[in-house]
Amino acid sequence: MTTPEIDRTRLGALAEPASGDGRGDDVVFDVRDLSVSYSGNVALKDATLQVRENYVTAFIGPSGCGKSTFIRVFNRMNDLIDGARVEGTVLYHDRDLYGDGVDPVEVRRRIGMVFQKPNPFPKSIYDNIAFGPRVLGMKKGLDERVERALQSAALWDEVKDRLKENALGLSGGQQQRLCIARAIAVEPDVILMDEPASALDPISTSRIEDLIHDLKRSYTIVIVTHNMQQAARVADMTAFFSVEVRDDGGRHGVLVEYDRTTKIFTNPSDRRTEDYVTGRFG
Amino acid sequence: MATAGSADERYDITRRSSGLGRRRLTEQAFAALGVASAVVAVGILGLVLGTVLYKGFSQLSLSFFTKPRPLFGESGGIADALVGSALIVGMCMAMAIPFAVLVAVYMSEYAGPRFSRILRVVLDILNGVPAIVVGIFVFGLLVVGRGQSAIFGALSLAVLMLPMVARATQEVLEVIPRSLREASLALGVTRWRTTVSIVLPSAIGGILTGVVIAVARVAGETAPLLFTSSIAANQISGDVTNALPTLPVAIFAFSESPDPGEQAAGWAAALVLIGFVLVMNILAKVFAANRRKRLEGA
Ligand SMILES: Nc1ncnc2c1ncn2[C@@H]1O[C@H](COP(=O)(O)OP(=O)(O)OP(=O)(O)O)[C@@H](O)[C@H]1O
Ligand SMILES: [Mg+2]
Numbered sequence: 069m070t071t072p073e074i075d076r077t078r079l080g081a082l083a084e085p086a087s088g089d090g091r092g093d094d095v096v097f098d099v100r101d102l103s104v105s106y107s108g109n110v111a112l113k114d115a116t117l118q119v120r121e122n123y124v125t126a127f128i129g130p131s132g133c134g135k136s137t138f139i140r141v142f143n144r145m146n147d148l149i150d151g152a153r154v155e156g157t158v159l160y161h162d163r164d165l166y167g168d169g170v171d172p173v174e175v176r177r178r179i180g181m182v183f184q185k186p187n188p189f190p191k192s193i194y195d196n197i198a199f200g201p202r203v204l205g206m207k208k209g210l211d212e213r214v215e216r217a218l219q220s221a222a223l224w225d226e227v228k229d230r231l232k233e234n235a236l237g238l239s240g241g242q243q244q245r246l247c248i249a250r251a252i253a254v255e256p257d258v259i260l261m262d263e264p265a266s267a268l269d270p271i272s273t274s275r276i277e278d279l280i281h282d283l284k285r286s287y288t289i290v291i292v293t294h295n296m297q298q299a300a301r302v303a304d305m306t307a308f309f310s311v312e313v314r315d316d317g318g319r320h321g322v323l324v325e326y327d328r329t330t331k332i333f334t335n336p337s338d339r340r341t342e343d344y345v346t347g348r349f350g
Numbered sequence: 351m352a353t354a355g356s357a358d359e360r361y362d363i364t365r366r367s368s369g370l371g372r373r374r375l376t377e378q379a380f381a382a383l384g385v386a387s388a389v390v391a392v393g394i395l396g397l398v399l400g401t402v403l404y405k406g407f408s409q410l411s412l413s414f415f416t417k418p419r420p421l422f423g424e425s426g427g428i429a430d431a432l433v434g435s436a437l438i439v440g441m442c443m444a445m446a447i448p449f450a451v452l453v454a455v456y457m458s459e460y461a462g463p464r465f466s467r468i469l470r471v472v473l474d475i476l477n478g479v480p481a482i483v484v485g486i487f488v489f490g491l492l493v494v495g496r497g498q499s500a501i502f503g504a505l506s507l508a509v510l511m512l513p514m515v516a517r518a519t520q521e522v523l524e525v526i527p528r529s530l531r532e533a534s535l536a537l538g539v540t541r542w543r544t545t546v547s548i549v550l551p552s553a554i555g556g557i558l559t560g561v562v563i564a565v566a567r568v569a570g571e572t573a574p575l576l577f578t579s580s581i582a583a584n585q586i587s588g589d590v591t592n593a594l595p596t597l598p599v600a601i602f603a604f605s606e607s608p609d610p611g612e613q614a615a616g617w618a619a620a621l622v623l624i625g626f627v628l629v630m631n632i633l634a635k636v637f638a639a640n641r642r643k644r645l646e647g648a
Contacts (some may be wrong), residue, residue, distance in 0.1 A: 143536060150462065177538025187529040190552050199547070200537040247533070254537055 091122035092304065096258060096288045097142060098159040104137050107151035111137045114156075115323040117307055119258075124280060124289045126299035126329065129309030129344070134321025135292040138309075139260050141165075142290060143179040144172040177204055180251035184263040186243035188235035188250075193227050196235045196246055200254040213253060220286075221249035222279050241272025248279065252287075259283065261291040265298065277302050296345060299329065306332040308341045402624055406617035414618060419584040419600065428619050430586045434500065434594030438579065439569050441504035441590065446511035447561060451550075453512075454519035459545050470520070477513035484509045485574035493578055498593035503579030507568040514567065518560025522553040522641075555641020559634045566630035570623055572598035597623050 097119035104112045112134030119125050119142075127135040137146070144165065146152040158165040165175060188196050197214040206213065214231075218224040223245040227238070235246055244264060251259055261280075265273040273295075280289060280302045293299050299306050307326040313319050325338045336342045359365075413427055420426030453473075457466045488506040493499075526549050534544040550557075575596050582593040597619060604616030 145532065145536065148532070148535065173538050173540050175538075176536055181532075181536040183529060183532065183536075185529060187527070187533040189530065189533065189548055199534070200539065203537070203539050203543055203547070250533075250537070 091284070092120040094121040094161075095119070096121050096161060097165075097290075098157075098162070099141075100157040100159075102138070102141065102154070102156035102158060104134065104141060104146065104155070105153045106149065109318065110320040112309075112321045113312070115309075115321075117323060117326045119288065119290060120305065121288050122284055122286075123304040124284050124291060124302050126303035126306045127290065127292045127309060128294070128296060128299050128306060129321070129324075130311060131294075132319070132321070133309040133311045135309055136262050137321070139262055139290055139292050142258065142260055143176050143181050145176075145181065147172050177254055178256055179258045179260060180254065180256035182244070182247050182251055182259065182261040182264045185267055186240055186247050188238070188243050188246050190234065190236055192232050193235045193238070193246065194231040197250050197253045200250060204254055206254070217249040217253035218246075220252050220283065221245045222275060222282075223249055239272070241268050241275065244268060244272070244276060245279065248276075248283075252283075256287065258288045258290065261289065263292050263294060266294060273298070296333075300333050303329045305329060308332060308336075308338075308344060310340050310344070399624065402617060402621045405614065406619075406621035409614050409618035410621065414615075415622075418586055419595065419604075419615075426584075426615075428597065428600055428615070428622065430582075430584055431595045431597045431600035431619065432622075433586050433588070434579070434582070435569060435597040437588065437590055437594060438500050438504045438507065438575070438596055439565060441501065442507040442511055442568060443561070443565065445504060446508040446564075447515055449508075450512050450515035451519055451557065453516045454523055455545055455550075457516075457520045458523035459541065459549065470517070473513040473517050476509075477517065479509075480573075481506075481510055481571050482573040485577040488574065489577035498577075498579050498581055500579050500590040500592065500594040503575050503594070503596070504590075506574035506578050507571060510571060510574070511564045511568050514564040515557075515560050518563070519553070519557045522556030522560070523549060526552050553641075555637045558637040559641070562630045562634040562637065566627045566634075569626060569630075570598055572602055575599050576602075 095118045097117075099118070100116050102112065102115040103110060115134075115138060127138060129135055140146045141154055141158060142160075142165075146154060154166060160175075160179075164170070189199065191199070194214055197217050198210055201207065201210060201213055215224060215228075218227060223242060226242060227246075235243065238246060244267075248259075248264070265276045268276065277298060280291065283289060284304075291299075291302065305326065306329040308324045309321050310324045311319050312322045325332065325336060325341045327337070331337075332341060333345050336345060342348075415427055415432065416429050417427035418430035419428065453469070457469050461469065484506050488502055488509070492502050492505070496502075530548060530552060531544055534548045535541065539547075575598060579593040579596060580599050582595045584595060587594060601616050601619045601623065604612050604619060607613060607616070
């Protein structure tokens with residue numbers, strides 16, 4: 069067998085953090101040999117990487133390569149899918165995320181998620197934000213908490229006079245920022261975003277990107293995106309996934325390369341990454 | 351192009367191709383058949399409503415609603431039956447709705463797809479059990495030896511209502527988008543809390559629609575009540591441990607009477623019942639429209 073050691077180093081166990089501003093010193097997720105299958109069909113195979121604190125980590129790659137599958141491992145969302153099976157080790161701040169006695173509900177209150185399609189509750193703008201804190205017992209200073217969350221999501225000025233209105237009356241971009249605010253309101257440690265801007269127009273998209281820049285000061289962010297410019301703009305680290313076709317004709321996703329974003333986009337080590345980021349990918 | 355010829359010919363859309371005449375005819379025959387069937391359906395409803403209205407309307411008066419059924423000859427009303435029906439349907443709702451909603455929640459939020467499918471079939475079969483069978487079942491199980499009571503009447507109606515409301519609710523829950531549940535679960539909210547605070551409120555319009563339609567249905571059910579709550583005094587009473595008069599049983603009894611006055615009262619009572627059903631159906635439409643508005647966020 070050849071040198072898995074070398075692979076390890078390349079796949080995210082970096083010698084020194086990249087930012088130099090104190091971010092990235094700690095490891096939030098330490099993922100080793102992660103495989104996920106749905107009803108026996110492997111969707112993602114043997115992925116190993118580390119997500120660093122207060123970094124924006126982007127997952128890119130062609131459709132079906134397991135990006136959503138991977139990101140849903142972090143908040144145990146796959147537990148909700150019948151037949152989904154997660155193998156390998158996922159450590160969250162050195163604790164086994166899938167260990168005995170870990171309640172997925174507890175995991176999810178620390179690791180928030182923003183979905184591809186904005187999914188506000190059919191309630192008022194205020195209640196959308198207040199719902200999480202209320203249920204999780206953070207009832208003190210609820211009004212301030214709602215305002216803070218909306219401000220962090222750069223939505224406050226647009227909605228402060230209509231907090232009682234139904235959230236479904238907001239535009240798509242506003243709805244998505246509302247969903248980000250909703251996630252922030254329960255003070256998570258990590259925010260997962262699965263293609264948060266793919267359903268939005270360019271202006272809304274760039275607002276979300278600005279927002280991500282602001283949020284990384286306080287949160288660790290993992291973002292799935294189809295948009296390579298977006299990854300290049302917002303991410304500190306980028307993981308490139310690809311689809312591998314097995315001998316039996318089945319296909320599964322693999323992590324091809326994980327490195328600093330600048331490296332991935334200017335000087336990737338793997339041919340497949342280079343083809344993809346330069347647009348030669350078929 | 352396969353067909354040769356000048357552009358004039360090829361693009362001449364006023365020219366008729368062969369067979370067009372026949373196709374047109376079939377088309378028109380189908381349309382005519384459809385219109386005729388629709389007219390018949392509307393006609394039947396019109397006929398029923400018209401007859402009941404014609405025969406019953408003149409009998410309606412305030413005292414018809416406020417006085418109980420007369421003992422002999424004198425003019426009376428259906429107040430006793432209205433009170434009895436209200437009590438029995440009320441108890442029936444109290445028994446059936448919570449149970450039905452729980453069954454539906456279990457099916458859509460907790461049970462696996464296979465067990466949920468089995469439950470669906472069971473409910474559909476229960477829904478198809480004739481009311482008279484439910485009646486004789488409750489009669490044999492409870493009424494024999496204990497005597498009739500409004501509670502048993504309500505219970506037999508609840509057996510009829512349960513599958514209707516459970517299936518209606520389950521169908522509404524099924525169309526609540528998965529993304530809404532995920533949004534809540536991803537906040538670290540438990541599944542039951544997600545159900546209570548997010549899923550059920552989003553479904554409330556649809557659930558109410560199902561409830562209202564079911565109420566309209568059971569309010570007119572007669573067969574189970576004949577077994578469980580038909581031998582009653584003609585007086586307003588709230589004693590649910592005894593049989594109470596009800597609207598459908600009253601209609602039945604009135605119509606059996608040799609007295610033409612009572613027969614007319616039977617038509618009037620039928621008019622009241624049909625009026626109630628109509629109002630309930632309009633209410634159901636309102637709830638359904640409300641629900642659409644909520645989910646679409648207008
Ligand atoms: N709930 C599921 N049940 C069964 N198979 C699934 C499920 N979700 C995803 N898969 C399969 O797993 C593989 C990876 O899917 P995944 O959604 O993770 O890809 P992705 O990289 O997010 O793609 P996209 O860019 O299109 O969103 C696909 O082959 C997909 O069909
Ligand atoms: Mg995806």
